[in-house]
Amino acid sequence: MMGPVVCGVDFSDNANRALRWANFMAQRLGQPLVILHAVEPLLANAARLEYGANALETTLQPELDAFVAAAIGDARRGRTEIAIGEPASLLNGTALAAGAALIVVGTQGLGHARRLWFGSSTTRLLREAATPVLAVRRGAAARSETGLRIVEIVVGTDFGTAARAALDAADELGRLFDVPTTGLHAVPNLAAPDGWSALVAQVVEHARRKARIQLEASVPAAWTNDVRSGDPAQVLVDAASGRDALIVVGLGGASAGQHPGTTAYRVLRDADAPLLAVPPR
Secondary structure, rough: OOOOOEEEOOOOHHHHHHHHHHHHHHHHHOEEEEEEEEEHHHHHHHHHHOOOOOOHHHHHHHHHHHHHHHHHHOOOOEEEEEEOOOHHHHHHHHHHHOOOEEEEEEOOOOOOOOOOOOOHHHHHHHHOOOOEEEEOOHHHHHOOOOOOOEEEEEEOOOOHHHHHHHHHHHHHHHHHOOEEEEEEEEOOOOOOOOOHHHHHHHHHHHHHHHHHHHHHHHHHOEEEEEEEOOOOHHHHHHHOOOOOOOEEEEEEOOOOEEEEEEEHHHHHHOOOOEEEOOOOO
């Protein structure tokens, strides 16, 4: 993975965690760190009226420098940028212009809808990203506050084209971090009358055997292969639960009617591990 690591921050605790992960990944990748704060146009205009034409530079930049220093120890560690506009679009544009390796964002559940980072912006980011997105929930840092680490990688695959980029990214990161990688496929549970239970078990077991063969043919020989039954997002959450794992998924899916980012969004909602969502090439 070559190119800068771009991190979106909004001065929240979630952004603090995301920034620490972004710094961690930039150091491990040996790449520059770019830190972006997006300001809503209405707020930017109000600030200029209240504090002067250079309000963003004179009032917001010192705040951003202090936030960066508090999160990663040195405000000079990354290049900071303040831009006016919608966060997802600005992050995508910055990443594309810089040829970034990763976009890193923090996430936060808001109310019963459990909407993520900046409301709907994470959903939009997952839907439109041309750059892999590392999304960090609150629980992703809970076990490693004194030192971030990745001890294993779990990558989900449905054997579709979107999964290929995720498998490649997981392989590259597994070798970079020198950690074990598990390729995981979920065979969906089937709903059927009780009288068909034996038939359902037969069909599911056949699907699991077929999936094991496909998985062995799809991933490097050194990987661990795991085929489970259940909802794909929940299977990924369970496989990484309680460990310093990185979950990797493709943005998109082979299932009919699945929207890009559906599985990634649901994993983000429930997982206690960071998630790397990789767009198809």
